[in-house]
Amino acid sequence: MVWVKNCLIIVIILVAAFQNPAVVEALMNLLDDEDPNVRAVAAISLGRTGITDETVIDRLIELLKDQDRIVRQSACLSLGTMKAVKAIPHIGNIW
DSSP: OHHHHHHHHHHHHHHTTOOOHHHHHHHHHHTTOSSHHHHHHHHHHHHHHOOOOHHHHHHHHHHTTOSSHHHHHHHHHHHHHTTOGGGHHHHHTTO
16 A cells, blocks of 8 residues: 555656646645645645646645645745745744
């Protein structure tokens, strides 16, 4: 089972290269995965797609409240990559 999760994480990283609505939707769905590693990699990958849709930004802002520190950091990094000015007040409140 561990190798399946590892493969999934690798695939998540690779699909970020595609700026495609279907890819963004799949990554957004993975933000709700029970595994924090999957959520973190999906968050980073969303930032790497280059898509700065308000829905994506809002969802990443929500992830700043995740229980897992790595997920919060990944969301923060992606929001920075996206230059999401809207996220600044939310980022300042988590640390």
